[in-house]
Amino acid sequence: MIRLEGVSKSFRTKGGSVAALRNIDLLVEPGEFFVFLGPSGSGKTTLLRCVAGLEKPDSGDIELGARTVFSGKGRLFVPPEERALGMVFQSYAIWPHLTVFGNVALPLTQGRRRLSRTAVRERVLKALSLVGMEEFADRPAPLLSGGQQQRVALARALAVSPEALLMDEPLSNLDARLREEVRSKIKELVQGLKITVLYVTHDQVEAMVLADRIAVMAQGTILQVGSPRELYRSPLDPRVAEFFGSMNWLRGDVVGQGRVWTEVGVLEVDPKCQVSGPVVLGIRPEDIKIGRCSEDAENRFEGELVKGTFIGDQRIFELKIKQRSLWAKTMADAGEPEKKAVVRLPKSKIVVFPGADSVEGPEFMDVKPAVKIIEDALGSQRKP
Amino acid sequence: MLIGLSLVPAGAIVGLLLILVWISFRFEGDGGISYGIHAYNLLYADPFVARTLLNTALFSLVTVATALFFGVPAAWLVERTDLPFKELPFTLMTMGLLIPGFLSAMGWVFLLHPRIGLFNVALGSVAGPSWRLNIATPVGMGFVEGLALAPLAFIMVAATFRSTNPELEEAASVHGMSLLRSLLQVTLPLIFPGILAAGIYILTIGIAAFEVPAVIGLSNRVFTFSTFLYLQVNPPQGLPRYDLAAAFGVLMTAIAGLLSWWYYHVLRQGHRYAVVTGRAYRPKLIELGRGGLLFAWGFLGCYFLLGQVLPLLTLVWSSLLRYFQLPSASAFAQASLSNYKALPWPYLLSGLWNTAILMLVVPTLVLLLSLAIAWVVVRSGAPGRFVLDGIAFLPHAVPNIIFALSAAYASLFLLPAFLPIYGTVFLLLAIYALVRISFGTRVLNSALAQIHRELEEAGQVMGIPLLRRIGRILLPLLRPALVNAWLWMALLTYRELTIASLLVTPSNVTLPMVIWGLWLNGTFSQAAAGATTGLLLMLPLVFVYWFLSRRAALGVWQT
Numbered sequence: 001m002i003r004l005e006g007v008s009k010s011f012r013t014k015g016g017s018v019a020a021l022r023n024i025d026l027l028v029e030p031g032e033f034f035v036f037l038g039p040s041g042s043g044k045t046t047l048l049r050c051v052a053g054l055e056k057p058d059s060g061d062i063e064l065g066a067r068t069v070f071s072g073k074g075r076l077f078v079p080p081e082e083r084a085l086g087m088v089f090q091s092y093a094i095w096p097h098l099t100v101f102g103n104v105a106l107p108l109t110q111g112r113r114r115l116s117r118t119a120v121r122e123r124v125l126k127a128l129s130l131v132g133m134e135e136f137a138d139r140p141a142p143l144l145s146g147g148q149q150q151r152v153a154l155a156r157a158l159a160v161s162p163e164a165l166l167m168d169e170p171l172s173n174l175d176a177r178l179r180e181e182v183r184s185k186i187k188e189l190v191q192g193l194k195i196t197v198l199y200v201t202h203d204q205v206e207a208m209v210l211a212d213r214i215a216v217m218a219q220g221t222i223l224q225v226g227s228p229r230e231l232y233r234s235p236l237d238p239r240v241a242e243f244f245g246s247m248n249w250l251r252g253d254v255v256g257q258g259r260v261w262t263e264v265g266v267l268e269v270d271p272k273c274q275v276s277g278p279v280v281l282g283i284r285p286e287d288i289k290i291g292r293c294s295e296d297a298e299n300r301f302e303g304e305l306v307k308g309t310f311i312g313d314q315r316i317f318e319l320k321i322k323q324r325s326l327w328a329k330t331m332a333d334a335g336e337p338e339k340k341a342v343v344r345l346p347k348s349k350i351v352v353f354p355g356a357d358s359v360e361g362p363e364f365m366d367v368k369p370a371v372k373i374i375e376d377a378l379g380s381q382r383k384p
Numbered sequence: 385m386l387i388g389l390s391l392v393p394a395g396a397i398v399g400l401l402l403i404l405v406w407i408s409f410r411f412e413g414d415g416g417i418s419y420g421i422h423a424y425n426l427l428y429a430d431p432f433v434a435r436t437l438l439n440t441a442l443f444s445l446v447t448v449a450t451a452l453f454f455g456v457p458a459a460w461l462v463e464r465t466d467l468p469f470k471e472l473p474f475t476l477m478t479m480g481l482l483i484p485g486f487l488s489a490m491g492w493v494f495l496l497h498p499r500i501g502l503f504n505v506a507l508g509s510v511a512g513p514s515w516r517l518n519i520a521t522p523v524g525m526g527f528v529e530g531l532a533l534a535p536l537a538f539i540m541v542a543a544t545f546r547s548t549n550p551e552l553e554e555a556a557s558v559h560g561m562s563l564l565r566s567l568l569q570v571t572l573p574l575i576f577p578g579i580l581a582a583g584i585y586i587l588t589i590g591i592a593a594f595e596v597p598a599v600i601g602l603s604n605r606v607f608t609f610s611t612f613l614y615l616q617v618n619p620p621q622g623l624p625r626y627d628l629a630a631a632f633g634v635l636m637t638a639i640a641g642l643l644s645w646w647y648y649h650v651l652r653q654g655h656r657y658a659v660v661t662g663r664a665y666r667p668k669l670i671e672l673g674r675g676g677l678l679f680a681w682g683f684l685g686c687y688f689l690l691g692q693v694l695p696l697l698t699l700v701w702s703s704l705l706r707y708f709q710l711p712s713a714s715a716f717a718q719a720s721l722s723n724y725k726a727l728p729w730p731y732l733l734s735g736l737w738n739t740a741i742l743m744l745v746v747p748t749l750v751l752l753l754s755l756a757i758a759w760v761v762v763r764s765g766a767p768g769r770f771v772l773d774g775i776a777f778l779p780h781a782v783p784n785i786i787f788a789l790s791a792a793y794a795s796l797f798l799l800p801a802f803l804p805i806y807g808t809v810f811l812l813l814a815i816y817a818l819v820r821i822s823f824g825t826r827v828l829n830s831a832l833a834q835i836h837r838e839l840e841e842a843g844q845v846m847g848i849p850l851l852r853r854i855g856r857i858l859l860p861l862l863r864p865a866l867v868n869a870w871l872w873m874a875l876l877t878y879r880e881l882t883i884a885s886l887l888v889t890p891s892n893v894t895l896p897m898v899i900w901g902l903w904l905n906g907t908f909s910q911a912a913a914g915a916t917t918g919l920l921l922m923l924p925l926v927f928v929y930w931f932l933s934r935r936a937a938l939g940v941w942q943t
Contacts, residue, residue, distance in 0.1 A: 166845070
């Protein structure tokens with residue numbers, strides 16, 4: 001179990017103080033695979049380093065298992081070497097003057113809890129066999145490929161039987177194909193060991209594949225914590241929605257229970273949304289239906305297809321409803337739609353965010369250029 | 385703990401400089417001790433001081449000009465042309481930096497002896513007997529010092545060439561500029577900041593230079609800054625004038641400080657043209673052709689002849705003769721080892737013994753302290769770490785003889801009651817180590833910055849405590865840099881004369897001081913014999929350095 005309460009951290013820079021973490025509360029269950037997801041500068045790595053003890057928060061409390069390792073009020077700071085953690089670094093941090101065996105063994109022979117020679121040997125070989133590197137035990141570290149270094153780093157972190165395993169963008173230095181392979185390997189391994197994992201990434205696909213739960217971070221705060229499905233389907237913040245793939249955004253005003261007036265006309269939305277006044281509606285391109293739907297379905301509009309782009313398994317359309325451009329995505333073999341088609345925006349797929357006047361539409365709420373949409377779509381296939 | 389360790393040398397450096405300022409304001413007259421700007425007034429009024437300043441300026445400017453004249457073209461030849469056997473000039477230049485300046489200076493005195501010096505005889509036979517070159521002038525001494533520092537210019541400018549994007553020069557030739565034009569209009573402006581930086585750096589060294597003026601100028605009463613200081617502390621008659629020396633030292637420290645500041649800014653400017661990518665890019669090398677090749681080797685050969693071969697050979701030659709004469713059949717017949725037999729061997733051996741101790745301990749101590757400082761500066765994030773780094777750099781900026789002056793005064797008048805180290809090898813050890821801190825921290829700062837901090841953090845998170853992290857992770861990774869720096873400093877310690885000149889007494893004499901002492905006594909032939917002995921003892925050490933530094937360079941970790 002990892003518990004954070006009110007953790008804040010700011011860095012002094014030339015321009016003054018920058019808040020890297022603002023009042024973070026978090027509870028990670030034992031055995032959970034927990035991912036910090038966010039763009040660069042969102043504070044996710046700082047948060048991980050605070051758990052590791054490599055950064056000292058300004059305030060708050062951090063508990064690892066049953067032990068408090070940091071307390072701002074109690075002026076308690078347990079240094080990293082006494083926190084009993086394993087960590088995989090972005091650069092792997094494989095010690096170049098040692099062999100593979102030496103790398104995994106060093107924390108066991110020089111660390112706080114030193115083991116006997118035979119125990120070390122047994123532990124190291126077991127850890128190396130977990131990652132399939134046992135036959136490379138005597139190889140000098142500089143002769144390893146990136147993927148092999150990554151596996152040694154993982155073995156080294158697991159060999160200390162850590163309270164929790166911390167991983168800081170461990171896949172970002174691998175090429176695309178290798179990344180996919182290692183990703184599934186990590187998932188498999190960690191599930192078998194039932195170990196608590198904190199994992200930092202900026203790649204939403206990686207996060208969704210690996211995580212039991214994800215914390216989406218931006219500007220030093222956690223926007224939302226949830227399972228991948230929750231975050232994708234029920235984002236609580238436009239930035240969360242945007243982070244997990246593209247969105248069409250529409251501004252509107254609530255004109256009745258579950259009814260919103262927008263540029264394209266009055267839309268029915270989920271009546272359970274307790275909002276009034278100005279709102280922002282979002283719908284994902286793949287949720288927009290083109291053509292063929294029953295007469296009595298909600299939110300049907302006359303649309304005009306402006307442009308279609310073929311990107312392999314999918315097609316991306318730019319379509320217009322009453323001069324308002326929207327993006328839609330269909331399977332590539334769904335057949336050629338008419339130039340004028342019926343377009344449906346299913347109400348169960350529309351997410352509603354309160355959009356007070358004070359919210360100057362963030363730049364991402366503008367209509368996206370086609371290139372960006374296509375990149376997003378391609379990215380979700382190619383990146384893994 | 386590391387912070388504590390790093391504060392010791394920093395405190396000592398600042399302390400010595402504060403003592404310098406304090407001495408400069410202190411006046412001990414018949415009426416007791418008073419404080420004031422008395423010494424500064426004396427300096428201001430003394431025409432001898434003005435002469436010395438002028439000499440120093442002329443001397444150091446000629447030094448810079450000579451060093452750049454030989455160093456810059458050599459760097460260009462090695463970095464940008466198809467000159468074969470490039471390792472040769474590189475190795476010779478690096479070794480050239482280790483040849484003690486006072487040895488070549490002695491050689492030059494023999495070469496330019498007014499009556500029988502090789503050069504003057506040659507000049508006399510060509511231009512008539514009234515033509516004589518006099519080495520005992522600021523210009524002459526600057527020339528000798530410049531020859532000794534040309535390797536430094538070479539190494540610094542070669543580094544600039546290597547870090548300057550050669551595509552910028554190639555673009556000029558692709559777009560139809562001739563070699564000469566692209567050299568003058570593209571290459572030169574591009575590396576100008578590098579040349580300027582090297583020039584300022586050498587100027588700083590020239591201003592503080594002691595060895596060459598001490599060998600050539602002292603006996604001819606031509607003084608520059610460092611020898612003036614020496615004269616004030618060791619006057620031929622009367623009492624030492626520490627206050628005058630200190631006041632002059634304060635003035636020169638200010639000038640040296642300004643030069644260092646300028647150097648730092650030029651260096652920052654220079655990085656604008658640096659290659660950003662780390663890819664191994666081999667620029668197209670300029671083909672020299674037959675004539676060019678001949679000229680290139682001629683140029684390099686000329687330098688090595690003037691800078692090293694001729695003065696050192698002359699030194700060896702004169703050590704074999706009772707009095708100096710040109711090589712001839714009768715001179716060869718007279719050659720003997722009598723000068724060597726006449727050397728004061730017990731004294732020389734005690735100097736050798738002290739020097740050996742210093743060579744072993746000083747580099748070790750410097751690296752230990754420098755590692756602590758560099759770790760605090762690069763890794764710790766402790767407040768005030770940049771101040772610490774600045775203090776560690778001071779021994780480079782401030783002329784070394786000033787630290788010796790301050791230390792001499794402190795150990796004679798302030799410390800004896802509880803730390804009687806004047807006249808012991810410990811005093812030499814402490815001050816030798818202190819002035820090398822700037823070199824040690826420069827080396828370790830950059831070596832440490834190249835070791836990814838996650839390598840240390842990995843050990844930390846996985847439970848390895850600090851001292852074991854340093855011992856098991858940091859030191860093995862730093863080993864190539866440590867070995868290289870250790871050997872380099874050991875060799876510099878072997879030849880150290882500047883600091884020793886003010887701190888050595890008969891009880892803690894060093895080898896260079898024995899040789900220089902013989903020289904000052906006027907027993908030139910014996911001095912030459914001592915110098916040759918020193919040189920011969922140094923050769924195997926230089927070879928070891930050359931061998932190990934090559935291996936160390938190969939072992940640099942790719943992280």
